[in-house]
Amino acid sequence: MGEFIMNNGLILAIESSCDETAAAIIRNGHEIVSNVVASQIESHKRFGGVVPEIASRHHVEQITMVIEEALAQANLKPVDLDAVAVTEGPGLVGALLIGINAAKAFAFANNLPIVGVHHIAGHIYANALVQPMEFPLLALVVSGGHTELVYMKEHGSFEVIGETRDDAAGEAYDKVARVLNLPYPGGPHIDRLAHEEGEAVPFPRVWLEEDSYDFSFSGLKSAVINYKHNMDQRGEAISPAAVAKGFQESVIEVLTAKTLRAAREYQVKQVIAAGGVAANKGLRISLETVFEEEGIPFFVPPLKLCTDNAAMIGAAAMPMFEAGIRGNLMMNGRPGMELKSWV
Amino acid sequence: MIWLGIETANTPLSVAIVRDGKVVAELVQNIKLTHSAGAMPAIEEVLARAGLKAGDLDVIAVSEGPGSYTGVRIGVTLAKTLAWTLQIPLVGVSSLKALAANATLYNGLICPIFDARRDNVYTAVYQGVTLEALVxxxxxxxxxxxxxxxxxxxxxxxxxxxxxxxWDNIVEELGDNAFRAPFSLDLPRATEVIRVGTKVELPSVEATHHFVPQYKRIAEAEANWLKEQKEKEHE
Structure with a gap:
């Protein structure tokens, strides 16, 4: 399956690593021809989080409709395509398997090569859909499952210079939202509350070792839980807005400071934010402000390219395809897949 | 009429090609290889051995469950995607009925069993010869x-x-009424999935999008949630 060449520069991409069933068609790695996402959020809301078995069931219900919709919106037929790309990992294994098996069946039936893409590489390459990536580059990836600082010296080169040692930033948001009785997913609610007028409850900042780019959010989460517990014991009501503000200030200060220090040390030409939490207004403003002062171009994709989608998988697949990388029909879901360079 | 049969509902894997009522090729195995890695290459191989391309297929029959949730979903996802993109009909067949069909010639009651863990099973009772479901x-x-x-x-x-x-448990309860099929009939086979599939009217191509596995069991999280709702109603 490796001898194929690009004719139209068209890649069909499929993503099903968590709770979105998504398909997109990307031209030349940067132009979105179609981008379809079937979200399951409404179904998972009642459980207060993503239930893997329920997610897998929804994926198998939606998958062919989503792919058909991506083709229909692009007004293309399978014969027009040059390759199929799919998220190979990391993610929920049962969820990944649906996208992967659909991609393999589609690729086989239509005699197309297949490319397995790392989900985080996808989030980073979402930026290629907005403006050309310039190297060396630093990416802050923040989502419900990930918090990572990734240094890229060229296309396909990834060095994870920092990552969370416990909870992902988005996970901490969801847990704090639950403490505050906010609906799932909690991130946007905390972001909104944090922008209301008023004082912030002071919470600690976790910096870890002086030279570390790693993160830790579980201590902060515990501090919020303890605060609520103590107030409950004293019979005092908490102000959800003050808690949200204090929590968000702590998260943003640490994320911003470490990203800035890394950008300086690695002397990057571009800083990008990626992942669902990159849609957070407070984080966006904070990063925009410091990098404007620093004189380093900073970009963050629009909301629908920050949350899970297949367009970003197609964007990441293009340089992989050009580098000759191909999967095969044995491709399996890799829930703990590591982000590795392909150059 | 060229049929592709796919069976991945439990540990065994089987794929087959049947052409105009004759078996062309069948692959049956019972090894611990994940279906996610193994099923698609098995389909590719059985087609290659039959000298066929995907585009030659006229209809697909798939074992729709019950069984391992993930196993069922892999077969159904492959079958759905192939049938949709090739624009051919997709027929779903009960994994239990297909297994019972191995013993079609037994003129009595047939009880197929798949382990569902924790002393639970997926099961049914079929009448031999007719394969009518009694349970x-x-x-x-x-x-x-x-x-x-x-x-x-x-x-x-x-x-x-x-x-x-x-088996010990079965014999203890049913005594002389318990019979065990020879081991050569124990593996589900894609040719039987196809044969059972030939007995039903072919669905429209448009129906493929709405094809879903038959889990015969709601997800644990959903069961707990429903229980909570019921308890709330009582309060």
Missing amino acids: EDHHAHIADLLERLRALDAPILFVGTDVGLF
């Missing part, structure tokens, strides 16, 4: 199943590799 596919505790079968007071043939897990 529909369901999820049951082995003790409840055996109590139900004892009440039938008739010879029953048990089929499936998982029968061995419960």
